[in-house]
Amino acid sequence: MIRYGDGVGLYRTHLFGSPSIIACFPAVSKFIFQSNDIFILKWPSVDILGQNSLVVVQGEAHKRLRNHVTNAITRPDALCRIAALVQPRMVAALQSWVDKRRINTYKEIKKVRSIFIERKN
Numbered sequence: 001m002i003r004y005g006d007g008v009g010l011y012r013t014h015l016f017g018s019p020s021i022i023a024c025f026p027a028v029s030k031f032i033f034q035s036n037d038i039f040i041l042k043w044p045s046v047d048i049l050g051q052n053s054l055v056v057v058q059g060e061a062h063k064r065l066r067n068h069v070t071n072a073i074t075r076p077d078a079l080c081r082i083a084a085l086v087q088p089r090m091v092a093a094l095q096s097w098v099d100k101r102r103i104n105t106y107k108e109i110k111k112v113r114s115i116f117i118e119r120k121n
Contacts, residue, residue, distance in 0.1 A: 015105045050113065 009025035023029045032039050046056055054065045072078040093112045097103050 013105075047110070 009023060009028050011022040011024070013020055013022060015022070023032055046053070049056060051057075052061075052065070054062065054069060057065060072082055089112065093108070097108065
């Protein structure tokens with residue numbers, strides 16, 4: 001990743017199979033989201049997020065998923081359960097990257113995502 005500016009929170013990288021700019025500060029994100037004429041906003045491809053992702057589904061399915069996410073975020077007990085489920089898997093994924101000098105983010109995210117799907121079923 002190439003960092004831009006001191007304390008600006010912008011990084012140029014190659015994520016999700018294409019060149020990307022990552023914004024890491026709320027003020028920068030707000031500016032970007034409010035400047036549709038300057039920036040092209042694009043979600044990662046469906047094969048990374050999955051066919052049932054909140055950003056992919058529409059209508060009633062979107063409404064149902066949004067309610068699940070909202071409940072998970074607003075209820076502390078739900079967040080604890082999610083953290084207990086996610087943390088060991090993310091730690092394992094991060095540990096597998098330690099010895100690698102470079103990782104292909106696209107492939108690694110697909111691997112992590114497949115672990116969640118396997119354990120969910």
